[in-house]
Amino acid sequence: MKKQIHDFDDYSEFITKQLRTLRHFERCLFSVWCADHLLTLHADLLAENLSKSDLRILQDILNELWDALLSGIIPEKDQLNALEMDFMAIDDGWDTPMEGIHPVVSIVQQSVGMCILCCRRNDVGLAQTVSQSVIGSLECTIEESDTSYSPDTLFEQTQIQNEIEAQLDMTKHLKGEYELVPKLRMMFG
Numbered sequence: 001m002k003k004q005i006h007d008f009d010d011y012s013e014f015i016t017k018q019l020r021t022l023r024h025f026e027r028c029l030f031s032v033w034c035a036d037h038l039l040t041l042h043a044d045l046l047a048e049n050l051s052k053s054d055l056r057i058l059q060d061i062l063n064e065l066w067d068a069l070l071s072g073i074i075p076e077k078d079q080l081n082a083l084e085m086d087f088m089a090i091d092d093g094w095d096t097p098m099e100g101i102h103p104v105v106s107i108v109q110q111s112v113g114m115c116i117l118c119c120r121r122n123d124v125g126l127a128q129t130v131s132q133s134v135i136g137s138l139e140c141t142i143e144e145s146d147t148s149y150s151p152d153t154l155f156e157q158t159q160i161q162n163e164i165e166a167q168l169d170m171t172k173h174l175k176g177e178y179e180l181v182p183k184l185r186m187m188f189g
Helices: 008-020 024-041 043-049 052-070 077-088 103-120 124-145 151-156 158-175 182-186
Strands: none
Touching: 008 124, 008 158, 024 043, 024 052, 024 103, 024 124, 024 158, 024 182, 043 052, 043 103, 052 077, 052 103, 052 182, 077 103, 103 124, 124 151, 124 158, 151 158
8 A cells, every 4th residue: 555544534535546446346345345344343242232133134134245246246126125124124222322332333234234225326435434434443442442542543553554455455356357256255354
């Protein structure tokens, strides 16, 4: 990575530039890859904060999106509508706001919903939002675990730099010739 990234504006500009070079199909793959990475990265936290059925819905949505994309197609409107209905059945926690919703849980849920939208619309901004969700979730975990954390040094953190490199590697991979195989799901993550 040649350009130094110092803040979210730099990151947003950088990742948007990378995503613009991808076709709609590849941006869908990238978005689902990011959301899947989030689900894996925060599996324990999600298991603690979501019901088993809500967690299963998130996993099933991503599995269904992967199945379609790995077969070489963006899911059809009817399939996306069904996935959206499943997604809306998840308890978002707004009924009991006093209990508090862990920010990472919200970030993961939103990223899965954004993947459905990304498949529905050819919009670079949607894929960029999903990729930024990964950075946002890492920021939350760094902030919780590091008492000396400062937003000014976020993009100096090793975890953040590694994630940006992984995202760059995935966009580069999707620009070239690649196979639609299940291992794509775990690449660079």
